[in-house]
């Protein structure tokens with residue numbers, strides 16, 4: 245199937261749909277169906293009706309269906325990646341669109357095949373209890389625009405695996421690629437087990453969050469919306485997994501080889517052109533290596549091509565939307581008055597309206613807006629430190645804690661520092677590398693609940709104890 249045939253299967257007509265622009269060029273790619281809170285009610289009712297049979301199918305039956313869906317994603321990988329590239333902006337090449345579609349199959353297979361057996365909690369001759377895990381019912385999956393397919397799968401795959409049915413609300417910025425993904429998967433799933441609802445506005449997400457028949461919400465997005473979702477679930481008491489914003493710190497210790505870590509630092513910060521929840525968003529570098537690390541990082545960054553995602557060789561793209569572009573521009577304009585521009589610092593207007601140059605700004609300090617606020621774009625602030633205690637305190641001083649990283653030639657020393665960082669994940673000599681077997685989630689105001697692996701399955705299951 246070609247990319248346009250894929251699009252034709254899911255899009256609305258131009259009269260009733262909402263035009264979705266190509267993030268790089270602004271041209272209309274296609275038209276997303278406009279839906280309303282009443283459509284949410286209908287979707288939840290259908291998902292609720294379909295759920296018992298899906299649960300009764302058992303793990304084996306669901307595993308077969310989910311593995312077939314994963315094979316179908318792989319079979320349509322190139323057209324999905326092209327649509328994603330146009331809608332989201334990320335290039336086909338590099339750790340971007342093709343990588344994201346590949347990750348969908350990988351995470352779906354892992355969820356489908358990971359076992360979650362009943363656990364004997366106590367068996368001492370007097371007391372006996374087993375912990376079982378059942379389905380919760382209908383899960384609402386509300387997604388963002390930065391990794392719309394991969395994060396969608398992170399929400400959908402464990403939920404389906406555990407026997408829930410799922411109503412999906414993609415971001416209004418990236419509905420088409422998610423609709424296409426679900427269309428491909430649904431060819432292998434029973435009717436109404438996986439239902440997309442596309443928002444014309446945020447009311448649709450709000451209705452899903454407060455719906456009385458939604459048992460669980462998987463949400464990835466901003467901390468502000470996360471708070472609204474918590475409030476919305478006061479009535480239905482839906483369980484929550486919240487993956488919210490972050491402002492991940494990286495600490496470079498004085499013993500590093502700057503050239504050896506430069507590429508890892510670059511991708512840690514600039515993957516998906518910086519629009520990644522667990523990206524490196526503020527970098528603390530020791531005085532001894534400060535100039536050398538900045539030079540090595542800038543050398544790598546300057547060689548990374550930015551441009552239209554469909555063109556071969558580009559590995560950086562535009563900001564996905566004008567709102568995000570404005571945030572990045574405001575923070576960089578301010579940072580230029582406080583620090584030293586090492587690279588970039590301006591809109592890349594020659595490439596298109598939403599492009600911003602790969603930007604590195606050194607000599608910034610805690611409290612500067614580019615350091616303290618989540619930039620979610622291609623602009624990295626660098627802060628000098630001389631005492632590692634100060635760097636640890638700086639890393640921990642914000643109210644968010646998704647990821648963090650420590651960079652050192654001495655693994656033992658790096659782990660000692662890592663143990664003191666309040667983050668859901670602290671990486672050593674990389675940043676943001678994820679694995680389906682390794683639980684992932686935030687601490688503090690970066691959210692709660694873990695995804696992936698057994699922990700992720702339990703998060704979308706109903707724990708039931710059988711005792712006696």
Ligand code: TXE
Pocket residue numbers: 386387388389390413414415416443445446448449450451453464465466467468469470472473487488489490520521522568571618619620
């Ligand atoms: O997110 P929102 P936006 C950060 C990033 C960015 C900021 C805003 O800093 O600048 O968030 O991005 C749905 N009830 N991240 O505006 O508003 C909405 O329709 C229920 C970090 O895109 O949080 C969309 O599907 N749902 C993040 C989803 O919530 C509601 C990734 C996310 O939208 C709703 C993206 C409501 N009241 C942005 N209001 C990460 N952690 O990766 C909106 N939605």
